[in-house]
Amino acid sequence: MTDLFQEPEDATPLEPSERDGLLQSWITIRSDLNEAEQENIVKAAVWARRRRVREPIDLLNDNFARMLHKRMFGEVWKWxxxxxxxxxxxxxxAYRIPAVTPELLSDVCHWVEHRTYPSDEIAIRLHHRLVSIHPFPNGNGRxxxxxxxxxxxxxxxxxxSWGGGSLADVGALRAQYVAALQAADGHDINPLLAFARS
Structure with missing residues (x-):
């Protein structure tokens, strides 16, 4: 039996007050939590892809970003x-998140409009900066x-493809992903671009 709130070493643990936000009483071990979150994420991906999104700006706004997170985790976590x-x-x-997140999304809209980077790079830079902001208590990478x-x-x-496997558990694939994120932190986006397409 694994501890319900035992995160991989490179993951950010939840605060006790955030742990209290667990909505499903049947979740008692880590594998249950992973399964419930993954099921919720699959539903969110279906919801997001069914929406009529014509322009990138429809995705790149604070309301959509928060709604997507709610759709991804709202059946599992109160927050x-x-x-x-x-x-x-x-x-x-934490106090900077409500200002910095919309600023990032506005930057990405600008990159798209002006073709500042190739499309893959724009999406990967969005991913990296959003993970760097870490706006939510959990689920930021996903x-x-x-x-x-x-x-x-x-x-x-x-x-x-994001490496073609699960990044939720400790292992070589997660280590490769974290190393690519760290390279991007050091202003080298290429390992993260390569990992995303591997």
């Missing part, structure tokens, strides 16, 4: 879709990956 209120060992100060997939699809590309 889904709301910005974190607590400090983390990653991300920006949220940023789905939003990047939705954007690249809207721009006429194929969704990313």
């Amino acid at each position: 889904a879709g709301t910005y974190r209120q607590t400090e983390r060992n990653i991300g920006i100060d 949220h940023a990956r789905l939003l990047a997939d939705l954007l690249i699809e809207n721009l006429g590309g194929d969704s990313f």
